[in-house]
Amino acid sequence: MALEENNKEQSAANSFFMLPSFVLSLIEQVLNQALKLDPSLVDKLKEVEHQRLLVEVRDWQQKIAITYANQQLHLYTAVEHADADCMISANINTLLALKNPAMLTQLIRQDKLDLQGDLNIAQRYSSAFSSLDIDWPEQLAKYVGDAPAQQLYLHLQSLQQQSKKAKSQLDSTLISLCQDELAITIHPLELVQFKQQNRALKSQVAAIEQRINALIKAL
Amino acid sequence: MNENPEKTTHFGYKTVAETEKASMVADVFHSVATKYDVMNDLMSFGIHRLWKRQTIASSGIRKGHHVLDLAGGTGDLTAKFSQLVGDTGQVVLGDINSSMLKVGREKLHNLGLVGNIDYVQMNAEALPFPDNSFDLITIAFGLRNVTDQNKALRSMYRILKPGGRLLILEFSKPEQELLSKAYDFYSFNILPTMGKLVANDSESYQYLAESIRMHPDQETLKAMMNEAGFEQTTYQNLTGGIVALHRGFKY
Numbered sequence: 335m336a337l338e339e340n341n342k343e344q345s346a347a348n349s350f351f352m353l354p355s356f357v358l359s360l361i362e363q364v365l366n367q368a369l370k371l372d373p374s375l376v377d378k379l380k381e382v383e384h385q386r387l388l389v390e391v392r393d394w395q396q397k398i399a400i401t402y403a404n405q406q407l408h409l410y411t412a413v414e415h416a417d418a419d420c421m422i423s424a425n426i427n428t429l430l431a432l433k434n435p436a437m438l439t440q441l442i443r444q445d446k447l448d449l450q451g452d453l454n455i456a457q458r459y460s461s462a463f464s465s466l467d468i469d470w471p472e473q474l475a476k477y478v479g480d481a482p483a484q485q486l487y488l489h490l491q492s493l494q495q496q497s498k499k500a501k502s503q504l505d506s507t508l509i510s511l512c513q514d515e516l517a518i519t520i521h522p523l524e525l526v527q528f529k530q531q532n533r534a535l536k537s538q539v540a541a542i543e544q545r546i547n548a549l550i551k552a553l
Numbered sequence: 554m555n556e557n558p559e560k561t562t563h564f565g566y567k568t569v570a571e572t573e574k575a576s577m578v579a580d581v582f583h584s585v586a587t588k589y590d591v592m593n594d595l596m597s598f599g600i601h602r603l604w605k606r607q608t609i610a611s612s613g614i615r616k617g618h619h620v621l622d623l624a625g626g627t628g629d630l631t632a633k634f635s636q637l638v639g640d641t642g643q644v645v646l647g648d649i650n651s652s653m654l655k656v657g658r659e660k661l662h663n664l665g666l667v668g669n670i671d672y673v674q675m676n677a678e679a680l681p682f683p684d685n686s687f688d689l690i691t692i693a694f695g696l697r698n699v700t701d702q703n704k705a706l707r708s709m710y711r712i713l714k715p716g717g718r719l720l721i722l723e724f725s726k727p728e729q730e731l732l733s734k735a736y737d738f739y740s741f742n743i744l745p746t747m748g749k750l751v752a753n754d755s756e757s758y759q760y761l762a763e764s765i766r767m768h769p770d771q772e773t774l775k776a777m778m779n780e781a782g783f784e785q786t787t788y789q790n791l792t793g794g795i796v797a798l799h800r801g802f803k804y
């Protein structure tokens with residue numbers, strides 16, 4: 335019940351303050367700042383200039399259109415029938431785990447990720463993203479002065495919820511992977527490695543969550 | 554917001570008022586042009602940027618497109634469009650008001666956006682382009698200022714290419730009674746006061762509040778678009794209907 339109320343309030347807040355757009359605009363700013371600091375990425379992304387990658391985050395029910403143009407990344411919420419040169423669709427934990435482009439094909443084979451269109455585009459973008467080393471909470475905190483505090487508070491809260499969700503999903507994915515899939519499809523060594531990576535990711539998520547908590551308290 | 558007249562004099566707003574009065578001209582937008590961006594942020598708590606982002610998100614804009622940012626003023630939308638259409642595309646920033654165009658041109662130049670933007674003074678009611686010229690026309694917070702809106706819509710329809718789309722971002726009718734009341738209070742009391750304090754121009758912002766109330770509501774505007782020939786016309790309420798984004802296609 336309380337959860338339902340919460341959800342309702344959240345979706346009202348979403349449409350009134352346009353939270354998804356707001357969050358995306360912050361992420362876009364942070365990404366572009368990071369891009370400026372890493373000129374090598376400009377070359378990497380040059381090849382996909384004006385190519386549009388659509389990313390569907392299944393468990394968030396959000397679609398994001400990403401375009402690199404004029405040495406900047408442009409992130410927008412994607413509307414229905416948005417045309418793109420490549421589309422990938424996966425849960426957030428899968429997307430977060432995308433550390434190198436080679437994993438793309440692996441994830442597709444495992445049915446964890448759908449891809450339509452030009453694989454090369456997804457690979458380019460994902461390799462650029464994964465080489466950006468961004469301290470998200472710290473970067474987002476820089477915008478405290480810019481944005482109305484209430485909006486940021488809501489934004490951080492939703493981030494917090496999302497990271498919690500990501501964490502619990504990682505847990506359940508891991509369990510189900512261990513129980514049924516991995517035993518038949520993956521070499522035990524790979525499994526060990528996968529578990530290690532997951533553990534690292536989990537602790538990263540936990541750390542982010544802690545920092546967000548600290549930020550919320552500081553507000 | 555508690556207005557404290559003593560504090561106001563103390564901060565010297567009155568002096569500003571005297572000196573700037575001379576430059577006030579009959580045309581509302583001549584008088585707000587230089588403060589336009591600041592006021593936009595203040596008045597909407599920055600949310601106008603998100604309304605504009607939603608417009609871009611719905612635009613289907615691609616490299617090579619020809620875009621008209623009508624009543625484009627200080628060029629917020631043009632700035633993004635210019636980047637997204639690239640060097641093979643073209644963006645026209647069109648506005649009836651030379652002061653707004655001037656502020657827009659300076660702003661976009663300072664952002665380093667040159668090469669694919671044209672600045673053209675024009676009246677939305679009689680657009681100076683051949684038929685079937687544009688892939689996309691946007692008019693953000695502009696239509697309500699146009700005298701003959703039906704004529705303007707027909708003119709936009711004419712210059713769109715088949716397959717092209719029109720996006721109208723405009724104040725509209727809040728969905729809920731309570732929000733509507735709060736919003737009325739805000740726009741008829743607080744807005745003109747802010748306008749006075751920041752831009753020394755409460756009348757222009759009084760005009761703004763009034764023009765918003767006079768503007769057709771969501772369904773009426775949708776019907777007007779259909780009347781002008783647009784198809785697959787839809788709208789999306791933003792921020793509880795304070796603003797609506799209408800979209801229509803020409804086929």
Ligand SMILES: C[S@@+](CC[C@H](N)C(=O)[O-])C[C@H]1O[C@@H](n2cnc3c(N)ncnc32)[C@H](O)[C@@H]1O
Pocket residue numbers: 582623624625626627628629647648649650653675676677678692693694695698699700
């Ligand atoms: C509120 S501003 C909007 C500017 C910009 N689109 C934005 O969203 O920030 C309205 C603009 O409409 C312009 N305008 C008013 N009547 C017009 C007309 N008949 N034809 C073209 N532009 C007009 C004004 O000069 C002004 O720049």
